[in-house]
Amino acid sequence: MGQLIDGHWTPAWYDTGASGGAFVRDTARFRNWITPDGSPGPSGSGGFAAESGRYHLYVSYACPWAHRTLIFRALKGLGDHIGVSVVHPDMLDDGWTFATDFPGTTGDRLFGLPFLRDIYTRAVPDISGRVTVPVLWDRAQGTIVSNESSEIIRMFNSAFDGLTGNRADFRPEALRDGIEAMNARIYPAVNNGVYRAGFATTQAAYDEAVHLLFDTLDWLDAHLGRHRYLLGDRVTEADWRLFTTLVRFDPVYHLHFKCNRRRLIDYPDLWAYTRELYQWPGVRETVRLDHIVRHYHFSHDTINPHRIVPINPLIDFDAPHGRG
Structure with a gap:
Protein backbone atom coordinates (compact mmCIF):
# COMPACT_ATOMS: atom_id res chain seq x y z
CA MET A 1 0.00 0.00 0.00
CA GLY A 2 2.58 2.59 1.07
CA GLN A 3 2.18 6.25 1.86
CA LEU A 4 3.69 9.66 1.31
CA ILE A 5 5.46 11.43 4.17
CA ASP A 6 6.29 15.07 3.43
CA GLY A 7 6.15 14.26 -0.26
CA HIS A 8 8.45 11.23 -0.04
CA TRP A 9 7.23 7.68 -0.68
CA THR A 10 7.56 4.91 1.88
CA PRO A 11 6.20 1.37 1.33
CA ALA A 12 4.43 0.80 4.65
CA TRP A 13 1.33 -1.32 5.33
CA TYR A 14 -1.40 -0.38 7.79
CA ASP A 15 -0.28 -0.56 11.43
CA THR A 16 -2.96 -2.75 12.98
CA GLY A 17 -0.80 -3.21 16.05
CA ALA A 18 -1.73 0.31 17.10
CA SER A 19 -5.45 -0.50 16.94
CA GLY A 20 -5.69 -3.86 18.67
CA GLY A 21 -5.49 -5.81 15.42
CA ALA A 22 -8.35 -3.88 13.80
CA PHE A 23 -8.16 -2.28 10.36
CA VAL A 24 -8.80 1.47 10.49
CA ARG A 25 -9.32 3.26 7.18
CA ASP A 26 -7.71 6.65 6.61
CA THR A 27 -9.87 9.67 5.86
CA ALA A 28 -9.74 11.44 2.51
CA ARG A 29 -7.49 14.51 2.25
CA PHE A 30 -9.13 16.41 -0.65
CA ARG A 31 -12.76 17.40 -0.06
CA ASN A 32 -13.63 20.09 -2.60
CA TRP A 33 -16.82 19.98 -4.68
CA ILE A 34 -17.71 20.55 -8.31
CA THR A 35 -20.89 22.63 -8.48
CA PRO A 36 -22.86 23.95 -11.48
CA ASP A 37 -21.51 27.49 -11.09
CA GLY A 38 -18.32 26.89 -9.13
CA SER A 39 -19.74 28.06 -5.81
CA PRO A 40 -18.37 26.31 -2.70
CA GLY A 41 -19.84 22.93 -1.81
CA PRO A 42 -20.37 21.43 1.65
CA SER A 43 -16.59 21.34 2.28
CA GLY A 44 -13.35 22.62 0.83
CA SER A 45 -12.91 25.56 -1.52
CA GLY A 46 -15.02 26.92 -4.36
CA GLY A 47 -13.97 27.60 -7.92
CA PHE A 48 -14.72 24.16 -9.40
CA ALA A 49 -17.45 24.77 -11.95
CA ALA A 50 -19.01 21.96 -13.97
CA GLU A 51 -17.38 22.18 -17.41
CA SER A 52 -16.93 19.61 -20.15
CA GLY A 53 -13.38 18.31 -20.48
CA ARG A 54 -12.10 20.09 -17.39
CA TYR A 55 -11.97 17.12 -15.00
CA HIS A 56 -10.17 13.79 -15.14
CA LEU A 57 -10.85 10.69 -13.04
CA TYR A 58 -8.12 8.33 -11.86
CA VAL A 59 -9.46 4.89 -10.93
CA SER A 60 -8.72 1.25 -10.33
CA TYR A 61 -11.22 -1.24 -11.71
CA ALA A 62 -10.37 -3.39 -8.69
CA CYS A 63 -11.32 -0.83 -6.03
CA PRO A 64 -14.98 -0.72 -4.93
CA TRP A 65 -14.72 2.96 -3.96
CA ALA A 66 -13.40 3.92 -7.39
CA HIS A 67 -15.99 1.63 -8.97
CA ARG A 68 -18.76 3.80 -7.51
CA THR A 69 -17.49 6.78 -9.47
CA LEU A 70 -17.28 4.83 -12.73
CA ILE A 71 -20.88 3.69 -12.28
CA PHE A 72 -22.12 7.25 -11.73
CA ARG A 73 -20.06 8.51 -14.65
CA ALA A 74 -21.87 5.93 -16.80
CA LEU A 75 -25.36 6.41 -15.34
CA LYS A 76 -25.16 10.18 -15.68
CA GLY A 77 -23.83 10.23 -19.24
CA LEU A 78 -20.51 11.83 -18.32
CA GLY A 79 -18.29 9.65 -20.50
CA ASP A 80 -17.76 12.41 -23.08
CA HIS A 81 -17.13 15.06 -20.43
CA ILE A 82 -14.86 13.47 -17.81
CA GLY A 83 -11.78 11.51 -18.92
CA VAL A 84 -10.47 8.42 -17.14
CA SER A 85 -7.07 6.89 -16.43
CA VAL A 86 -6.98 3.31 -15.12
CA VAL A 87 -4.12 2.09 -12.91
CA HIS A 88 -2.57 -1.38 -12.99
CA PRO A 89 -4.31 -3.93 -10.70
CA ASP A 90 -1.07 -4.85 -8.91
CA MET A 91 -0.51 -2.58 -5.91
CA LEU A 92 2.96 -3.50 -4.62
CA ASP A 93 5.86 -1.56 -3.08
CA ASP A 94 5.24 1.44 -5.35
CA GLY A 95 1.51 1.52 -4.65
CA TRP A 96 -0.80 2.16 -7.59
CA THR A 97 1.15 2.43 -10.85
CA PHE A 98 0.39 3.41 -14.43
CA ALA A 99 2.04 0.31 -15.91
CA THR A 100 0.15 -0.83 -19.00
CA ASP A 101 1.00 -4.55 -19.21
CA PHE A 102 -2.46 -5.70 -18.10
CA PRO A 103 -5.61 -5.54 -20.25
CA GLY A 104 -7.75 -2.48 -19.53
CA THR A 105 -4.99 -0.31 -18.08
CA THR A 106 -4.46 3.07 -19.76
CA GLY A 107 -1.38 4.69 -18.29
CA ASP A 108 -1.61 8.28 -17.08
CA ARG A 109 -3.52 9.95 -19.90
CA LEU A 110 -2.85 13.48 -18.65
CA PHE A 111 0.84 13.65 -17.75
CA GLY A 112 2.41 10.30 -18.60
CA LEU A 113 3.57 9.86 -14.99
CA PRO A 114 4.62 6.42 -13.68
CA PHE A 115 2.86 6.34 -10.30
CA LEU A 116 -0.42 7.57 -8.84
CA ARG A 117 1.55 9.15 -6.00
CA ASP A 118 2.95 11.56 -8.60
CA ILE A 119 -0.55 12.95 -9.09
CA TYR A 120 -0.79 13.62 -5.35
CA THR A 121 2.59 15.38 -5.18
CA ARG A 122 1.76 17.35 -8.31
CA ALA A 123 -1.16 18.81 -6.33
CA VAL A 124 0.71 19.21 -3.00
CA PRO A 125 4.49 18.60 -3.23
CA ASP A 126 4.98 17.98 0.51
CA ILE A 127 1.80 15.98 1.07
CA SER A 128 1.59 13.23 3.70
CA GLY A 129 -0.91 10.37 3.65
CA ARG A 130 -2.13 7.31 1.76
CA VAL A 131 -2.35 7.35 -2.03
CA THR A 132 -5.80 6.07 -2.87
CA VAL A 133 -8.27 5.91 -5.74
CA PRO A 134 -10.46 7.48 -6.95
CA VAL A 135 -8.84 10.84 -7.62
CA LEU A 136 -10.75 13.61 -9.39
CA TRP A 137 -8.30 16.03 -11.02
CA ASP A 138 -9.00 19.59 -12.17
CA ARG A 139 -7.08 20.43 -15.35
CA ALA A 140 -7.83 24.15 -15.00
CA GLN A 141 -6.42 24.66 -11.50
CA GLY A 142 -3.89 21.83 -11.72
CA THR A 143 -4.97 20.19 -8.50
CA ILE A 144 -7.06 17.42 -6.97
CA VAL A 145 -10.71 18.28 -6.45
CA SER A 146 -11.52 15.24 -4.33
CA ASN A 147 -10.37 11.77 -3.42
CA GLU A 148 -13.53 10.96 -1.44
CA SER A 149 -15.69 8.61 -3.51
CA SER A 150 -18.91 9.18 -1.56
CA GLU A 151 -18.72 12.88 -2.42
CA ILE A 152 -17.56 12.44 -6.02
CA ILE A 153 -20.65 10.36 -6.81
CA ARG A 154 -22.86 13.11 -5.40
CA MET A 155 -21.11 15.66 -7.63
CA PHE A 156 -21.64 13.41 -10.63
CA ASN A 157 -25.29 12.90 -9.62
CA SER A 158 -26.26 16.54 -10.08
CA ALA A 159 -23.49 19.05 -10.84
CA PHE A 160 -23.35 18.38 -14.59
CA ASP A 161 -27.11 18.08 -15.24
CA GLY A 162 -27.30 21.48 -16.93
CA LEU A 163 -24.52 20.43 -19.28
CA THR A 164 -25.71 16.93 -20.14
CA GLY A 165 -29.47 17.23 -19.76
CA ASN A 166 -29.36 13.94 -17.83
CA ARG A 167 -31.81 14.44 -14.93
CA ALA A 168 -31.63 10.94 -13.45
CA ASP A 169 -31.48 11.55 -9.70
CA PHE A 170 -30.13 8.87 -7.41
CA ARG A 171 -30.38 11.08 -4.32
CA PRO A 172 -33.86 12.61 -4.50
CA PRO A 281 -27.60 -0.17 -18.78
CA GLY A 282 -23.97 0.92 -18.67
CA VAL A 283 -23.05 -0.87 -15.45
CA ARG A 284 -21.67 -4.24 -16.62
CA GLU A 285 -19.03 -2.33 -18.63
CA THR A 286 -17.65 -0.92 -15.38
CA VAL A 287 -17.12 -4.39 -13.85
CA ARG A 288 -13.70 -5.91 -14.58
CA LEU A 289 -13.43 -9.17 -12.68
CA ASP A 290 -9.97 -9.79 -14.13
CA HIS A 291 -8.71 -6.64 -12.37
CA ILE A 292 -10.63 -7.42 -9.20
CA VAL A 293 -9.38 -10.98 -8.77
CA ARG A 294 -5.79 -10.14 -9.74
CA HIS A 295 -5.53 -7.10 -7.48
CA TYR A 296 -6.68 -8.62 -4.22
CA HIS A 297 -4.90 -11.94 -4.47
CA PHE A 298 -1.66 -10.61 -5.94
CA SER A 299 -1.30 -7.34 -4.03
CA HIS A 300 -2.05 -8.45 -0.47
CA ASP A 301 1.01 -10.52 0.34
CA THR A 302 0.32 -10.28 4.06
CA ILE A 303 -2.76 -12.43 3.35
CA ASN A 304 -1.53 -14.39 0.31
CA PRO A 305 2.28 -14.44 0.57
CA HIS A 306 2.81 -16.71 -2.45
CA ARG A 307 0.60 -14.51 -4.65
CA ILE A 308 -1.28 -17.48 -6.09
CA VAL A 309 -4.34 -16.23 -7.96
CA PRO A 310 -7.23 -18.74 -7.67
CA ILE A 311 -9.30 -19.88 -10.65
CA ASN A 312 -12.52 -18.77 -8.89
CA PRO A 313 -16.10 -19.95 -9.43
CA LEU A 314 -17.94 -19.31 -12.68
CA ILE A 315 -20.60 -16.74 -11.80
CA ASP A 316 -23.34 -15.77 -14.26
CA PHE A 317 -24.22 -12.15 -13.52
CA ASP A 318 -26.27 -12.12 -16.72
CA ALA A 319 -28.70 -14.80 -15.58
CA PRO A 320 -32.32 -13.53 -15.43
CA HIS A 321 -32.95 -11.80 -12.12
CA GLY A 322 -36.76 -11.94 -12.01
CA ARG A 323 -37.11 -8.70 -10.06
CA GLY A 324 -38.94 -6.51 -12.55
Missing part, protein backbone atom coordinates in the same frame (compact mmCIF):
# COMPACT_ATOMS: atom_id res chain seq x y z
CA GLU A 173 -34.79 15.06 -1.78
CA ALA A 174 -37.66 12.96 -0.43
CA LEU A 175 -35.40 9.93 0.12
CA ARG A 176 -32.27 11.62 1.46
CA ASP A 177 -32.88 10.80 5.12
CA GLY A 178 -33.49 7.17 4.22
CA ILE A 179 -30.40 7.04 2.01
CA GLU A 180 -28.25 8.47 4.82
CA ALA A 181 -29.63 5.94 7.30
CA MET A 182 -29.08 3.04 4.91
CA ASN A 183 -25.53 4.15 4.11
CA ALA A 184 -24.77 4.55 7.81
CA ARG A 185 -25.82 0.96 8.46
CA ILE A 186 -24.26 -0.67 5.40
CA TYR A 187 -20.90 1.12 5.19
CA PRO A 188 -19.32 -0.03 8.49
CA ALA A 189 -20.89 -3.48 8.42
CA VAL A 190 -20.58 -4.43 4.75
CA ASN A 191 -18.62 -2.01 2.53
CA ASN A 192 -15.85 -1.55 5.08
CA GLY A 193 -16.79 -4.65 7.04
CA VAL A 194 -15.23 -7.03 4.51
CA TYR A 195 -11.94 -5.13 4.86
CA ARG A 196 -12.18 -5.11 8.64
CA ALA A 197 -12.53 -8.89 8.51
CA GLY A 198 -9.88 -9.43 5.85
CA PHE A 199 -7.21 -7.14 7.29
CA ALA A 200 -7.76 -8.05 10.94
CA THR A 201 -4.67 -9.36 12.70
CA THR A 202 -6.34 -10.65 15.87
CA GLN A 203 -9.12 -13.18 16.27
CA ALA A 204 -11.21 -10.73 18.29
CA ALA A 205 -11.05 -8.04 15.62
CA TYR A 206 -11.95 -10.55 12.90
CA ASP A 207 -14.82 -12.05 14.91
CA GLU A 208 -16.34 -8.65 15.60
CA ALA A 209 -16.21 -7.63 11.95
CA VAL A 210 -17.32 -10.89 10.34
CA HIS A 211 -20.33 -11.47 12.60
CA LEU A 212 -21.60 -7.94 12.01
CA LEU A 213 -21.07 -8.45 8.28
CA PHE A 214 -23.19 -11.59 8.08
CA ASP A 215 -25.85 -10.30 10.45
CA THR A 216 -26.24 -7.36 8.07
CA LEU A 217 -26.22 -9.50 4.92
CA ASP A 218 -28.94 -11.67 6.50
CA TRP A 219 -30.98 -8.53 7.18
CA LEU A 220 -30.41 -7.19 3.67
CA ASP A 221 -31.55 -10.44 2.06
CA ALA A 222 -34.77 -10.37 4.08
CA HIS A 223 -35.28 -6.66 3.35
CA LEU A 224 -34.81 -7.17 -0.39
CA GLY A 225 -37.30 -10.01 -0.29
CA ARG A 226 -39.90 -7.37 0.56
CA HIS A 227 -38.56 -4.41 -1.43
CA ARG A 228 -37.15 -4.20 -4.94
CA TYR A 229 -34.44 -1.73 -3.88
CA LEU A 230 -33.08 -0.59 -0.54
CA LEU A 231 -35.43 2.40 -0.36
CA GLY A 232 -38.45 0.80 -2.02
CA ASP A 233 -39.29 0.91 -5.71
CA ARG A 234 -36.64 3.45 -6.76
CA VAL A 235 -32.93 2.73 -7.19
CA THR A 236 -30.76 5.20 -5.28
CA GLU A 237 -27.18 6.02 -4.34
CA ALA A 238 -27.46 3.52 -1.48
CA ASP A 239 -28.01 0.65 -3.92
CA TRP A 240 -24.97 1.51 -6.04
CA ARG A 241 -22.78 1.85 -2.96
CA LEU A 242 -23.83 -1.63 -1.83
CA PHE A 243 -23.52 -3.13 -5.32
CA THR A 244 -19.77 -2.58 -5.62
CA THR A 245 -19.20 -4.74 -2.54
CA LEU A 246 -21.70 -7.43 -3.53
CA VAL A 247 -20.25 -7.91 -7.02
CA ARG A 248 -16.84 -8.61 -5.42
CA PHE A 249 -18.13 -10.87 -2.67
CA ASP A 250 -17.88 -14.36 -4.15
CA PRO A 251 -14.85 -13.70 -6.41
CA VAL A 252 -12.78 -12.13 -3.62
CA TYR A 253 -14.17 -11.45 -0.17
CA HIS A 254 -15.57 -14.94 0.51
CA LEU A 255 -12.17 -16.63 0.13
CA HIS A 256 -9.49 -13.96 0.36
CA PHE A 257 -10.98 -12.00 3.28
CA LYS A 258 -12.31 -15.08 5.13
CA CYS A 259 -15.91 -13.92 4.79
CA ASN A 260 -17.02 -17.48 4.27
CA ARG A 261 -20.12 -18.21 6.34
CA ARG A 262 -22.17 -17.89 3.15
CA ARG A 263 -21.61 -16.91 -0.46
CA LEU A 264 -23.59 -14.17 -2.15
CA ILE A 265 -25.24 -16.81 -4.33
CA ASP A 266 -26.57 -18.46 -1.16
CA TYR A 267 -28.76 -15.39 -0.55
CA PRO A 268 -31.63 -15.67 -3.05
CA ASP A 269 -32.82 -12.06 -2.93
CA LEU A 270 -29.42 -10.41 -2.53
CA TRP A 271 -28.08 -12.45 -5.44
CA ALA A 272 -31.02 -11.60 -7.71
CA TYR A 273 -30.75 -7.92 -6.70
CA THR A 274 -27.03 -7.92 -7.56
CA ARG A 275 -27.76 -9.38 -10.99
CA GLU A 276 -30.40 -6.75 -11.64
CA LEU A 277 -28.01 -3.92 -10.84
CA TYR A 278 -25.24 -5.53 -12.89
CA GLN A 279 -27.59 -5.67 -15.87
CA TRP A 280 -28.58 -1.99 -15.54
